[in-house]
Structures are given as C-alpha cells and as structure tokens.
Amino acid sequence: MHLSSRESGPHTIVTVDAPRIDASVAIRFKDAVREVAATGDHIILDLGQVRFIDSSGLGAIVAAFKHLPSGKRLDLAALTPDVDKVFRLTRMDTIFVIHDDPDALAQRAVG
Amino acid sequence: MIHAPAGFGLRSAPPLSGEDAVAISDSRSEHVIRMVASEDAINAGLSGIRARLARVGLKAEDCGTIEIVLAEVLNNVAEHAYAPGPSGVVDIALRLGPCAMQVTIRDRGRPLPDLRLPEGHAPDLEVARGDLPEGGFGWLLIRSLTRDLDYRRDAGENRLAFSIPLERAQNGGAR
Numbered sequence: 001m002h003l004s005s006r007e008s009g010p011h012t013i014v015t016v017d018a019p020r021i022d023a024s025v026a027i028r029f030k031d032a033v034r035e036v037a038a039t040g041d042h043i044i045l046d047l048g049q050v051r052f053i054d055s056s057g058l059g060a061i062v063a064a065f066k067h068l069p070s071g072k073r074l075d076l077a078a079l080t081p082d083v084d085k086v087f088r089l090t091r092m093d094t095i096f097v098i099h100d101d102p103d104a105l106a107q108r109a110v111g
Numbered sequence: 112m113i114h115a116p117a118g119f120g121l122r123s124a125p126p127l128s129g130e131d132a133v134a135i136s137d138s139r140s141e142h143v144i145r146m147v148a149s150e151d152a153i154n155a156g157l158s159g160i161r162a163r164l165a166r167v168g169l170k171a172e173d174c175g176t177i178e179i180v181l182a183e184v185l186n187n188v189a190e191h192a193y194a195p196g197p198s199g200v201v202d203i204a205l206r207l208g209p210c211a212m213q214v215t216i217r218d219r220g221r222p223l224p225d226l227r228l229p230e231g232h233a234p235d236l237e238v239a240r241g242d243l244p245e246g247g248f249g250w251l252l253i254r255s256l257t258r259d260l261d262y263r264r265d266a267g268e269n270r271l272a273f274s275i276p277l278e279r280a281q282n283g284g285a286r
Contacts, residue, residue, distance in 0.1 A: 023186050024150040052175075054182040055248035063245045082175035089255045090248045095236055 001028045005036045012040030013077075013102045016050050021057030029057070033064035041072050046102040048078030053086055062092065077102035132156035141206045148189040148201045148218060157182055160205070167207070173277045177212055180256050180275055183249045184216050192220025192269060211258070211274040222264045230254075 132146035231250030257273040
C-alpha cells in the first residue's frame, strides 16, 4: 500500500499506488491517508491505479474523509469502472466530489 | 485428507496448503473451488476466478460484478463465520448460464445470527460528515447485485446460494 503525493496548484494529489483497497489493506490505507492529509487543504485522492475496492475499502475511504481536520477537503478522482460501481450502488458517489482527471479537475456531475 | 462436504459428488479433496485455492471439480457447466477463508487466500482466489471468467469470455462488467459479490460474501465468511477462532475452508460453486451466474457458497463456520439474511438497507447518508457510516455496505452490495438469495443451515454447514444476472447474455455456442 503505497501513497505518493504531489502538489498541483492549490491541490495536493495523493495517488494510491495499489491495485486493490480491501479488507487486507484497509487499516494501513486509513493511516497512510491521514499522514499525507496532514499537509495540504484540498486533497485529491487519485484512484486511477485502483482496480477494485470492497466494502472494507469503501469504509476506509469514508473513514479517511471523516477524520480530516475540519476545513480540509478530500475529493476523489479517476475512479475505474468496478470502483465506480461500488460508489454508485452504495450512493457514496453523492457524498464525495468525484473528478475524472486529478489534474484537470473538470468536475463530473455529482449524484 | 480433507473430505468434501456431501453434495459435491467427491469422496475426498486434496489437502490445502496455506493460501492455495484448489479447483476441486471442473466440468463444462460448473466450476468448484475450495479455499482457506483468510484474507490472503481470498484475494488470491478471487484473482484466479476473475482470470478464469475473463478466459471463458465474460465481459469485464460482469467479471467486476461477480468479483464484488464474491469478495463481500467471502469476507463475511472469514470475518464472521470463522473469526474469531481458526479459519476454515469455504467452497465456491460457480455455474455459468446464459443470463446469469449461479453461485453456491458453503462453509462450516458459525451460522448467521437468527439464521437470517441481513436486510442490507442503504445507510442514511443525510448526516454530518463526522457521522457518515463506515460499514454496513456489504449486504447492500450483495443484495443490489444478486437475485434469489437463499441461506440454509444444515448439519453444521452454512449454504448461501444466489444468482448474479449478467449484463449481456452469453453468446450461443460458448466454449
């Protein structure tokens, strides 16, 4: 479970460099996001490498979102098809701002 | 030697080593896999199943749906049927039909509470950020993607059966 972060204008883009976020990495993921989210006010979580999440992975993303210091934003970007499906079925796509491209930030219609 | 549960038509199955998923029967219509119900074995087993589904020509969308459902069901077996306590084996039978995949999951862990399938209602999301749910999504995903969900408990064994409708009907004359 490797996260890399870089600045892109006012945004911190955090790229998840793992093919899956599931029960086996959920705790490490939460901790890793919390660490990189310590700096930067508007974080874009780039999930373009992630081919699959299960409900534990979704829960870990929600937990990271919930525990952001107040005033910070966490958006998502580049959801692959199976990941997008999990967000839609659980209606968690209405909770997050989801971008197609972390660098372009052309915001997709939410909900 | 591990004896396969009755109903599989096998009198014995090869012993499992560590994290291996073992195909314990494989015909044109049904594929049966046995794996240890641990996180690592489930991950490896799901990858193998997914690769096999792609090889028999299932669309990526359908492979994804099947993987999502199996991941949730198998995680439940690992986390609630067996844990806490030693993990055990879980048998997954997959039967591919023209419009749906029939699945039967068998394990010898604890029964579902009250022997009832959870409702899997969508959690309330009209809440403050700090109150968002971090769990309760598993059965919602399972129920959203399956039909004919059925649970039985018999002779110390849990049996969960369901069908997964496929996006596109399988072509006639599939391999």
